[in-house]
Amino acid sequence: MNSAIREQFPILNQNVNGHPLVYLDSAATSQKPRQVIEAIKSYYELDNSNVHRGVHTLGSRATDAYEGAREKLARFINARSTKEIVFTRGTTTALNLVASSYGPANVGEGDEIVITQMEHHSNLIPWQQLAKKTGATLKYIPLQKDGTILLEDAEKTITDNTKIVSVAYVSNVMGVTSPVKELAAIAHRHGAxxxxxxxxxxxxxxxxxxxxxxxxxxxxxxxxxxxxxxxALYGKRALLEAMEPVEFGGEMIDDVGLYESTWKELPWKFEGGTPIIAGAVGLGAAIDFLQEVGLDEIHRHEMKLAKYAEQRLAEINGISIYGPRGREVGLVTFNLGDVHPHDVATVLDAEGIAIRAGHHCCQPLMRWLEVSSTARASLYLYNNEEDIDRLASALIRTKEYFADAIG
Incomplete structure (x- = not known):
């Protein structure tokens, strides 16, 4: 990835604690290119208005921008229709929407919900709560030592009693890419x-x-x-049509009486209240940016960096790297001997290097790994080999600093 891409991210052009910033925490949140920042700024300066309601010019422009972002996202993930795209606050809200609306209507006592131990809490707790409310059983597909899933284990775990299978496409800790297409086929064979x-x-x-x-x-x-x-939540249209809203108020209604109300058609019946208009405008600009760079090019760049990061970190004595080798995503989770990950992250921050330390909202996975927490360096299109070299050098200095703890 050339330097012109990196220059599109103004936040990277700064010093942190007297050192040029190296941002290696994109799995937590990515940085924003200028065109996204400018799109949001332009919306507030020129088009700010509520959507779907007014007939004035600003209202029309805001509505066009909001619904235009939905169209971009539908094409981006190849949904059949914009009616299958529901804007939400994020992944957490989207997963909770499925658990809260689809779940109670389709899951009952004796049914099964199948997930894995490496799920983010956002894809674990909603299913825990659904199982408690309905009397369903929460089951886990076993993990291999490197965190991967074997389809034969999935076949054994998913049964005719299974109603929902929910898995992260990519683990935020292990860097595992799960075979969700094959898992979907197994789930569907069992009616889940x-x-x-x-x-x-x-x-x-x-x-x-x-x-x-x-x-x-x-x-x-x-x-x-x-x-x-x-x-956003993408959902197959027939499933969304059959689901009830979980938030009620303005925007999502068709007709309101004193004792009964009816809802708008998809996707608006799930978008009660004033929606996240500026956020959608920014998301639309982000999709434009990613498509201009090219998802295939981004993926190739990250795979190259991930391989280089694994190589550099593996050279450091005392380091433990979690997850499969030769991973397909730019994410490396590790521990440096007996040094607490928070201490590692603190020392790196003093050198201007931002990584994540903790349980990464995956406490069951930490217990499975038999650690309390880990450090994580996550890469994106704006990172380069120099960032990884600085990380590796700083980890060596960290190791020396905590030599007594490592032994």
């Missing part, structure tokens, strides 16, 4: 639906929801160069 947590996949690779044949797909804008507070 397939839900995909796409938070970590959508920014980094081409996604085709029709090819995956998933029933629901959740994503966040802030991880794909868009603003915070905007995301």
């Amino acid at each position: 639906i397939m839900v995909v947590d796409g938070a970590q996949s959508t920014p980094h690779m081409k996604v085709d929801v029709q090819d995956l044949d998933c029933d629901f797909y959740a994503l966040s804008g802030h991880k794909m160069c868009g603003p915070t507070g905007i995301g």
